[in-house]
Amino acid sequence: MAENRGKANADIDWNKYPISIGETVELCAGPIDKPNLSEFAHMREEIIEQCGYDVKECDITFLKKFITGIGASGAHQLLFYAEIDETMRIDEDDGIRNGHTQKVFMTLPEAENYCEQKDVPSAPSLLYGNYLQVFMTLPEAENYCEQKDVPSAPSLLYGLQWFFNQLKQ
Structure with missing residues (x-):
């Protein structure tokens, strides 16, 4: 918002803006940040956490690893594929409890x-x-x-x- 240009995040009154102006539709994603877990285990945890479905690691397919943010961060991104159905649902609350997340079908x-x-x-x-x-x-x-x-x-x-x-x- 124009009135917040130049302000630090801590100086913005976030309560005066509806959450809907910051909503996005995106793919299930998360960082690979636990050294003791495989990439498939990370993906499984993200699907559980964000979507409320438990997909077995053997049912998650690794597609490709590529570089994103070229010229900025050079971060690596992994792309996986999984199919879900209602037999895999383990959470009626859409997964995340400490964020504003909703599944979109x-x-x-x-x-x-x-x-x-x-x-x-x-x-x-x-x-x-x-x-x-x-x-x-x-x-x-x-x-x-x-x-x-x-x-x-x-x-x-x-x-x-x-x-x-x-x-x-």
Whole structure:
């Protein structure tokens, strides 16, 4: 907000702003910050914590490791895939208890409408991931990924490529 430019976070009266202006739609994620846990165990814990579903580590598929924030942090990001169903639900409270988190399930038409909004509160990889899934045929999406200059986050490209490979098996 313009009135807060130049202020330290501690000097901003956060109570006068509704939580909704800071909400985003994003993928389940978390840091790899426990040295005694595998990457799969970290992902399983994040799914439990953030979503309230218990997915077995053997049902979580590692897709790719890539670098994000090039030129800023050079952080590594891992991309996993898992499917959930209601038999895996262990928490009726949406997982997180110490944050403002809500699971979002969308039908294909709802995802299409979400992507068509002018102001979308999501990271580009989620937005364009939904866009490609809803608006491209499988051959069109495969051709998109094979281009030399693709305007998408690496996570989207690797996720799509993995998905295509699974469909061919």
